[in-house]
Amino acid sequence: MATGANATAKPPIDDIDRRIIELLQHDGRASFQNIAEAIELSRPSTRARVLRLLDDRIVEVRGVVHPSVFGLHAYAHASVVVTSPAVRIGEMLAADEDVPFISVTAGAHALVVELRCADQQSLAAALARITSIDGVTQVTTSSYLSIAKDAYWPPRPLSVSDVDTADRLLLELLQRDGRTSFVELGKHTALSPSAVRTRVARLIEGGVLHIGARIRPDVLNTQHVVGFGLTVDGDSTPVIEKLQKWDTIQYLASCIGRYAVIGTAISVSNSQMAEVIDLIRASPGVRVVDTWTHLCFVKEDYDHSPVG
Numbered sequence: 001m002a003t004g005a006n007a008t009a010k011p012p013i014d015d016i017d018r019r020i021i022e023l024l025q026h027d028g029r030a031s032f033q034n035i036a037e038a039i040e041l042s043r044p045s046t047r048a049r050v051l052r053l054l055d056d057r058i059v060e061v062r063g064v065v066h067p068s069v070f071g072l073h074a075y076a077h078a079s080v081v082v083t084s085p086a087v088r089i090g091e092m093l094a095a096d097e098d099v100p101f102i103s104v105t106a107g108a109h110a111l112v113v114e115l116r117c118a119d120q121q122s123l124a125a126a127l128a129r130i131t132s133i134d135g136v137t138q139v140t141t142s143s144y145l146s147i148a149k150d151a152y153w154p155p156r157p158l159s160v161s162d163v164d165t166a167d168r169l170l171l172e173l174l175q176r177d178g179r180t181s182f183v184e185l186g187k188h189t190a191l192s193p194s195a196v197r198t199r200v201a202r203l204i205e206g207g208v209l210h211i212g213a214r215i216r217p218d219v220l221n222t223q224h225v226v227g228f229g230l231t232v233d234g235d236s237t238p239v240i241e242k243l244q245k246w247d248t249i250q251y252l253a254s255c256i257g258r259y260a261v262i263g264t265a266i267s268v269s270n271s272q273m274a275e276v277i278d279l280i281r282a283s284p285g286v287r288v289v290d291t292w293t294h295l296c297f298v299k300e301d302y303d304h305s306p307v308g
Contacts, residue, residue, distance in 0.1 A: 013058065016041065020049055021059055024213035025151075028061035028178040054179075059213040062303075063174030066154050066208050069163055070304040072116045074123040075144040077255065077262050079109040079229075079292075084135025086110035090298035092133060098126040102299040105227065107292030109140070112227055116302075142229070142257035149244045149252040149263075151214060160206025166191060170199060171209060175303045178211035224267040225250075225294040228280060229259035231287045236260040239285045248276045259290070 013021075019039050023030055036046035053059045067075070082089050090102045090111055101114035113130065117123040123143075131139050147153040163171075166189050173185055182193040182200070189196065203209040232239050236254050239261055244252050251264035265280075267273040281289045 013053075017049060017053060017058075020046070020053065021213055021215060024050075024053075024059060024061060025215070026212065028063075028211035028213055059215050061178040061211065061213050062176070063171060063178045064151070064154055064210045064212065064302070065171050065175060065304070066158050067116050067302075067304075068158065069168075069171065069208055070116075071118050072304075074115075074117045074120050075147075076115045076117075076123055076127070076257075077142045077144065077229075077253070077259075078113040078115060078127065078130065079140045079258070080111035080113055080130065080136060081108075081138035082110045082135050083137055087296070087298065089133060089135055093130065094299040096126065096129060098122065099299065100302045101297075103227075103297050104295045105292040106295055108290070109138075109292065112292065112294070140258050142255035142259045142262055144262075145254045145256060147253045148240045149249060151212065151250070154204075154207050154210040156205070156207035156210070158207040160202065160208050163203075163208060167199060167203060167208075170196065171203065174200070174209065174211060224270060224273045226265050226267075226273055226277070227292045227294060228263050228265060228277065229290045230261040230263075230280070232260045232285045233287055234285065236285075239283055242283055243280065246276075248272075264294075 016039060020035060023035050023038055032043050032047045032050060035050065036043045039046065041049075054061065067073075080089070086104045090104055093099050093102050093111075093113060098115050098117045099113055100116055101112075103112045104110065105112050115123060115126050117126055127139060127141060130136060169189050170185060173180055173188055182196045185191075185196045185200075186193045191199070200209070204211070230236075230239065240252055240254055243249050243261075243263065248265050248267060249263055250266050251262075253262050254260065255262055265273065265276050267276055277289060277291060280286060
């Protein structure tokens with residue numbers, strides 16, 4: 001449930017920087033030359049801009065690995081109602097390896113939690129750990145059927161299942177730095193650069209890996225982050241197909257449980273957010289829209305070591 005890390009400073013960026021960021025979101029390993037040609041700027045100027053974006057931590061280019069490679073096959077969203085301080089309970093949950101995302105929210109519930117577990121039994125156990133915390137009064141869940149849009153989820157359907165030891169090492173390295181050169185990756189894996197290139201291309205095409213830019217939300221003035229849960233009439237597919245095309249929708253998933261669709265919207269102002277929510281509410285097939293405002297993110301950590 002990508003949202004971006006908390007930050008306070010706002011390094012200045014211009015329209016050219018924004019275009020570079022868009023290109024890096026699509027392909028985090030895009031060469032300086034290809035980026036330069038796309039934005040019609042010289043290669044040296046493009047290189048300087050990309051390096052500034054990376055060095056100033058305006059963006060991070062990292063590999064996103066399908067969670068099944070980590071042995072994780074059961075995913076859920078949990079809304080948590082508490083009577084104790086929400087941040088304190090969130091910090092207690094942060095130690096749980098099955099919980100990659102925790103946000104303190106304003107709305108009907110105090111916390112939103114995402115769980116990624118090995119199987120349904122492990123998921124049930126993780127939920128039981130949450131409900132057993134002193135101060136937690138209610139936990140409502142929706143199990144994910146599919147992720148339609150997420151910076152922490154490869155966009156291609158998973159079609160590769162045979163991931164070997166060398167692949168896993170490459171995935172681990174690319175999670176740290178998605179722009180690590182093939183030469184450097186080869187040094188760590190005892191593979192030639194061409195062999196590394198072939199393996200990385202296969203992992204990307206097979207839906208195992210996506211390499212893209214993660215953006216600090218404050219840099220793009222998208223401080224307003226609102227989650228939403230939808231109940232719909234019948235099949236949720238038409239609703240998801242419509243909403244996933246919107247730039248203001250950052251995360252989108254189909255579910256079973258309390259909600260049929262769960263998502264995250266971003267905006268530059270409260271008035272724009274109100275318009276986005278109204279447009280969601282007016283979408284054909286949407287029956288009920290519940291919303292919650294993200295106040296602070298206690299944990300956002302989707303990186304693992306691939307099992308093997």
